[in-house]
Amino acid sequence: MKKKGSQNSILFFSIVLVSLIIDLLTKFYIISNFRIDESYTIIKNFLSITYKTNFGAAFSILQGQKWFFIVFSIIVLGVMIYYYKKIRDNRFLGISCSLITAGTIGNLIDRLAYGYIIDFIDFSFWPTFNVADICLSIGIALLACYFFKNRNL
Numbered sequence: 001m002k003k004k005g006s007q008n009s010i011l012f013f014s015i016v017l018v019s020l021i022i023d024l025l026t027k028f029y030i031i032s033n034f035r036i037d038e039s040y041t042i043i044k045n046f047l048s049i050t051y052k053t054n055f056g057a058a059f060s061i062l063q064g065q066k067w068f069f070i071v072f073s074i075i076v077l078g079v080m081i082y083y084y085k086k087i088r089d090n091r092f093l094g095i096s097c098s099l100i101t102a103g104t105i106g107n108l109i110d111r112l113a114y115g116y117i118i119d120f121i122d123f124s125f126w127p128t129f130n131v132a133d134i135c136l137s138i139g140i141a142l143l144a145c146y147f148f149k150n151r152n153l
Contacts (some may be wrong), residue, residue, distance in 0.1 A: 008088050012098045019102035023131035027110065027118045039122065050122040055115070059127050066111055073108040077101065093146055099139030106132030 034040075034051035041048045056063040080087065080101050087097045110117045110132075119128040 008091055008094045011091070012088060012094045015095060015098035016102045016105070019099060019131070019135045020106055023102065023106035023135070024109070026120070026131050027106075030118055030120045034120075046124055048122040048124075049120050050128055052119040052122070052128040053114075054117040054119050054128075058129075058133065066115060070108065070111055073104050073111070076104045077108075080104075092142070096139050096142035096146060099135040100143065101139075103132040103134075103136030103139060106130070106135070 030049070030051050034049070036051050036053055039048045039050035054060055056065065057069060062068065080097055083097075087094050107117050107130075117130065117132075119130050119133070121130060121134075122128045
């Protein structure tokens with residue numbers, strides 16, 4: 001019989017791997033089939049696929065701070081490695097941190113390979129984003145819920 005930690009490790013790495021593959025494949029599709037700022041409308045005045053470059057973070061804040069974000073990403077990944085045993089032993093925390101890890105790696109790859117983040121999901125009422133951003137947002141929201149629920153830790 002497998003231990004709980006072992007099962008959670010498989011779940012953790014599976015989420016990281018699947019999320020990262022989806023992120024990288026969608027970005028590869030975009031750079032292979034679109035020019036920068038080219039757009040394809042899915043639902044008029046609501047949703048488009050638009051190849052955007054983002055030299056900052058969420059909402060394009062801190063534009064041009066590539067090295068800051070590279071160092072910050074490495075620190076985030078270092079924290080995940082340092083706390084991996086605790087993360088692994090708690091399924092909810094593991095899911096949250098696996099999404100954060102996948103999103104961090106996905107955007108770090110972009111910064112290292114291109115010098116910017118490839119964004120393409122374009123809702124008319126929201127800044128353009130990508131799969132890594134979705135993973136980060138969900139992972140951070142789950143982590144916040146975890147700490148709110150367990151605020152006596």
